[in-house]
Amino acid sequence: MISFRSLFASAWMGIQHDLAWTSPPAALVLRTVAPFASAMTVSIIYWFGVTHSGLTFDPARLAFILVGSTLYAHVASYAWVPTIAIAEGKNLSVFPHIYLTARSTALYVAGRALSSFAISSTTSLAALAVAYYVLSGFLQTTIILTITPASLLMLAVALFANIPAALGLGYFLGAYSLYASKFEWSLPGYVAGLLMVFSGALFSTSILPWGVSTVASYLPFTLFIQASRDALIYGNLGDYLTSLGLCILGGVGLLLVSLWVYLAAERRARRDGVLDRRLA
Amino acid sequence: MTRESTRSVEVSGLKREFKSKSGPVVALDGVSLDVGEGEIFGVLGPNGAGKTTMIRILSTLLLPTGGAAKVMGFDVEHEPEKVRRVINMASGAEKAGYDFISAKRNLWFFSQLYGMPSALAEKRITELSETLGLTKYLDRKFYALSTGYRQRATIARAFINDPKVVFLDEPTIGLDVMTARSIRDFLRSEASKNGRTIMLATHNMAEVEAICDRVAIIDKGKIIAAGTPEELKRRLGAPALVMEVSPPPKDLEMLRLVAGVKGFTSSADDERELSTIQVVVESDAASKGALDAMTASGHKVVASWRKEATLEEVFVALVGSGFKEREEEVGS
Amino acid sequence: MKARALVRLWSIFGEPLWIVVSIGFPVLSSLALSLLYYSIGAGNYIGFAVLGGVMVAFWGNVLWSMASQFNWDKQEGLFEIYLTSPASITAILVGMSVGGIVGTVPTAVIVTAIGWVLFHPAVAASWGAVAITFALTLASLYALGMTLSSLYLVYGREAESMNEVLQEPVSMVSGLYFPSVGSLSPFPFALQIVVSLIPLTLGMDALRQSLFSSPGFVSLWVDLGALAVMAVAFLAIAAFSLKALEMKGRRDGTISVRIR
Numbered sequence: 001m002i003s004f005r006s007l008f009a010s011a012w013m014g015i016q017h018d019l020a021w022t023s024p025p026a027a028l029v030l031r032t033v034a035p036f037a038s039a040m041t042v043s044i045i046y047w048f049g050v051t052h053s054g055l056t057f058d059p060a061r062l063a064f065i066l067v068g069s070t071l072y073a074h075v076a077s078y079a080w081v082p083t084i085a086i087a088e089g090k091n092l093s094v095f096p097h098i099y100l101t102a103r104s105t106a107l108y109v110a111g112r113a114l115s116s117f118a119i120s121s122t123t124s125l126a127a128l129a130v131a132y133y134v135l136s137g138f139l140q141t142t143i144i145l146t147i148t149p150a151s152l153l154m155l156a157v158a159l160f161a162n163i164p165a166a167l168g169l170g171y172f173l174g175a176y177s178l179y180a181s182k183f184e185w186s187l188p189g190y191v192a193g194l195l196m197v198f199s200g201a202l203f204s205t206s207i208l209p210w211g212v213s214t215v216a217s218y219l220p221f222t223l224f225i226q227a228s229r230d231a232l233i234y235g236n237l238g239d240y241l242t243s244l245g246l247c248i249l250g251g252v253g254l255l256l257v258s259l260w261v262y263l264a265a266e267r268r269a270r271r272d273g274v275l276d277r278r279l280a
Numbered sequence: 281m282t283r284e285s286t287r288s289v290e291v292s293g294l295k296r297e298f299k300s301k302s303g304p305v306v307a308l309d310g311v312s313l314d315v316g317e318g319e320i321f322g323v324l325g326p327n328g329a330g331k332t333t334m335i336r337i338l339s340t341l342l343l344p345t346g347g348a349a350k351v352m353g354f355d356v357e358h359e360p361e362k363v364r365r366v367i368n369m370a371s372g373a374e375k376a377g378y379d380f381i382s383a384k385r386n387l388w389f390f391s392q393l394y395g396m397p398s399a400l401a402e403k404r405i406t407e408l409s410e411t412l413g414l415t416k417y418l419d420r421k422f423y424a425l426s427t428g429y430r431q432r433a434t435i436a437r438a439f440i441n442d443p444k445v446v447f448l449d450e451p452t453i454g455l456d457v458m459t460a461r462s463i464r465d466f467l468r469s470e471a472s473k474n475g476r477t478i479m480l481a482t483h484n485m486a487e488v489e490a491i492c493d494r495v496a497i498i499d500k501g502k503i504i505a506a507g508t509p510e511e512l513k514r515r516l517g518a519p520a521l522v523m524e525v526s527p528p529p530k531d532l533e534m535l536r537l538v539a540g541v542k543g544f545t546s547s548a549d550d551e552r553e554l555s556t557i558q559v560v561v562e563s564d565a566a567s568k569g570a571l572d573a574m575t576a577s578g579h580k581v582v583a584s585w586r587k588e589a590t591l592e593e594v595f596v597a598l599v600g601s602g603f604k605e606r607e608e609e610v611g612s
Numbered sequence: 613m614k615a616r617a618l619v620r621l622w623s624i625f626g627e628p629l630w631i632v633v634s635i636g637f638p639v640l641s642s643l644a645l646s647l648l649y650y651s652i653g654a655g656n657y658i659g660f661a662v663l664g665g666v667m668v669a670f671w672g673n674v675l676w677s678m679a680s681q682f683n684w685d686k687q688e689g690l691f692e693i694y695l696t697s698p699a700s701i702t703a704i705l706v707g708m709s710v711g712g713i714v715g716t717v718p719t720a721v722i723v724t725a726i727g728w729v730l731f732h733p734a735v736a737a738s739w740g741a742v743a744i745t746f747a748l749t750l751a752s753l754y755a756l757g758m759t760l761s762s763l764y765l766v767y768g769r770e771a772e773s774m775n776e777v778l779q780e781p782v783s784m785v786s787g788l789y790f791p792s793v794g795s796l797s798p799f800p801f802a803l804q805i806v807v808s809l810i811p812l813t814l815g816m817d818a819l820r821q822s823l824f825s826s827p828g829f830v831s832l833w834v835d836l837g838a839l840a841v842m843a844v845a846f847l848a849i850a851a852f853s854l855k856a857l858e859m860k861g862r863r864d865g866t867i868s869v870r871i872r
Contacts, residue, residue: 005392005393005395005396006392006393006395008392009388009389009392009393010393012389013378013381013389016378016380016381016385017378017380017381020380020381021380021773022773027773030773030776030777031776033777033780033781034776034777034779034780034781035780037780037781037783037784038780038784040784041780041783041784041788041789041790042645042648044784044790044798045645045648045649045661045789045790046648046652047798048654048657048790048791048796048798049648049649049652049653049654049657050652050653050654052654052657052796053652053653053654053656053657055652055653055654061652065648092376092377092378092379093371093374093376094376094377094378096341096369096376097368097369097376097390097437098393099341100339100340100341100364100367100368100369101364101390101393101394101441103361103393108393138798139798185676186633186634186636186637189636189637189640189672190633190636190637190640192637192640192641193636193637193639193640193641193643193644194640196640196641196644196645197640197643197644197647201644202644202645202647202648202651203647203648203650203651203652204651207647207650207651208647270340270341270342270343270360271342271343273298273336273341273342273343275341275342276336276341
C-alpha cells in the first residue's frame, strides 16, 4: 500500500512540478515547442541536404527522420528526470524527507519518471503531429505515415514497452546525482546527444563504425524507435514484434542492473552522509 | 511490532568520523543517552559540536562508524525501514517544500509517502493546520508563504505521519516571538497529550528552558552534562555573581585564576564606561575571590549582586570561555 | 567588470570537469547532424553541422549563464548585493559576457577539432573576415543575453522554462545547422526578415559565407553592419531596462524577493 501510494503521489507531484508553474495547458503547449523545433531542424536539414546536393527527395526518409527525432527527444526528456528530481529535491531540502519515509527513494524517482513519461508522450506526439502538418505544407509533399487505430495502438504499446529501459537509464543517472549534484544540469544534453548519435534516431546505426554499430542496433532505445517506425511507417507486424520483444528484454535487464546500482549508491550515500548535502 | 524497550531513543557509545583532507574528523565520540516516551529532550552545543550529526544518525540519514542507536527499539543502522515508520524530522534552517505547489498539496504528498489513505491524510492536515494556525494559508503556494507560515507548514509535515519520535533541528530559528511561542506550545502539547517523543537540537537556551524535560550539553562530540534544566543549574552549584565594573576590563584572565569560578560572560556599556560581568561560581568563597581579584586588578566594582544561574550561564560555564574563539574557528 | 569576468572564469576553470561536462551537447549534436548530412549523401555540407556545434555552445552559454544568471543571483541574494554596491550593473553584465565567451572557447575548439578530424569539412575561408564576423556575432549575441538577463528579472523560476522554450526554436530559425536566410533558405522571405532580428541568424549567415563562401541574400558587409548595430542596440536596451527594473524594484520592494 505504501509502495503504491508513494509511486502515485510521486507521479502526481511530478505532474504538478512540471505544469504548475503556469496554467497546465500553456505548460503543455510550451513543452511541445522544443521537440517540434528539434524535429523541424533535422527535417529541414534533410530537405536542404538533398535539395542542394542534387539528390532525390524521399518522403519516406523524411518520415524516418521525423519519427526518430521526436522519439529520441521523448526518451531523453524523461530518462533524465530522476537526476533532476534528486538534485532539485536536495536543493529544496525535500529529498532527505523523502528518503526517510518508509521506502527507498527509488519509488519516488520512478514516480517522477512516470509523470514525465506521461507529459512527454503527450508533447512528443503533439510535436510529431504539428511537424507533420507544417512540413507537409511547407515542403509541399506527402510524408508517408500510417495513422490508423491499429498503428496508433502499436505506437502506444511501444511507448510503454520502452519505460523499463528509460527508467533504467534514469536510475543510472540518478545514482550519479545522489553523489555529485554539481553537473546534473548538463546531463540532459549528454543523454539527448548520445541518443541522437547511437539510437538510430536520425540515420541508420549501420553507418556507425563496426562494433559500435552492432551495439547501437541492439540498444533498447534503438529497438523502441525501430518498433515505432514499424508501426507508423512500414506497417510490418513481424518486425514490430521482434523489435518490441527485444526492447522489453533489454529494457528489463537494464532496469534490474540499474536499480541494483541505484540502491547500492543510496546505501553508500547514507554511509558517506551525502543524502542531505546540496552539493555532494 | 515488538518493542524491546519503553525508551524511545537509546544511544550507546555512538561514534562518527568523517574523512577530510587533513585527516579524520571526529564528529561524535562515544555519545550515550536515553530518551523516554513523551519526553522533550534538548540537545545543546556550539556549532560543530555534533548535534546535527547525532540527529542525522538517529533519523537514518547517516550511518554511525561506531556504537549503536535505537529508536523505539529499532536499530538505526540495521533496521532503518522500521525506524522510518515511527519517526519524522524537520529543520528550521530548511523550509522543505515544492515551491509551485500549495502548502496543502505539499502536506498531502508527504502523507502519501507514509502510505496514509487520502481521507485520513486530509483529516490530519486539517487538524494540524488548525492547531498550528495554518488553515487560512493552506491553499497558498509554498513559495508565497511568509517565513513563519512556511515553518508552520514544515512543522506540520514533521507530524503528518503521526510519528512516535520527532527530531527537530532549530525549529524556531528566525521566527518572530509569537510564531516561535505558538510552535513551542504545539510541541509541548504533542508531547504531553499524544505521548510523542521530541528530540530538539538548538542553540536557543530560552527554548530549552521553556519546553525541554531534559537536556544534554554536547561539545566536541561528547556529552559533557545531561539532566533536567533545573538539575543542570543545581549541579553547577551556586548561583551567578553579577558585578558592574569600571573601567571595563580589557580581559578577564584574573577570573580564570580564582578557584571555584566555573565560567563567565561580560558585556560592556560604553556610555556608562561599565562592564557587567556574570560569573558562575561554585561557592560563596569563589564569589568573594572573584570580587577580590577584580579589585586587585585595579578595577572598581561599582555594584555586585547574586542571581540564579540561567541555562545560558551553565552552558558557557561547561563549554568554556574559549567558546567564542571556537565559534570563530568554526565560522571561518 | 573584470572581477565578474574573473569570477566566471574561476568557476569554469576551477572545476576542470566542467569542460568535459559542457562539451557534451555541442559535440554530440554536431556529430549527429554531421552524420545526418553524411547519411543522406550531402557530405559537402558537414561543415555547417560542425559550425552549428561550435555556435550552439555559445548560444547555450548565453541562455543558461547570461540570461538566467541575474535571476539565480536574485534567488541566492547576490543581486541585492550588486545593486547596493557602487559597481555598474551593465559593467557586471559585460564582465559576465567576457568570462562566458572565454570560458566557452575550449568547448568551441574541441567541437571544431573533433569535426575536423572525423569529417575534414571543405573550408574556403577568408580568415580575416571570419575573425571579424565571429567577434561581431559574439558581441551581438551576448548583448542579446544581457537584454534577456534584464528582462528575466521580472520572472521567477519561470525564467528557466522560458530558456527551455527559446533554446530549440531559436536554434532552428536562426539556422544554426542550415542556412535560414539567403537563397538557400527554406523559409519564405517575410520569415527571413523576422528571424534576421536575432543576432545569431545574421551571425551564422555571415560565418557560413566567410568560412564556406556560400552566397547569402545579403552581402557579408550588410550582415556585419547589422550585427554591429544590434550589439549596440541590445546593450542599450539592457542598460535601460536594468535601470527601469531597478527603479521599479525599489519602488515596489521586489528586489530582495527571492523565489524561496
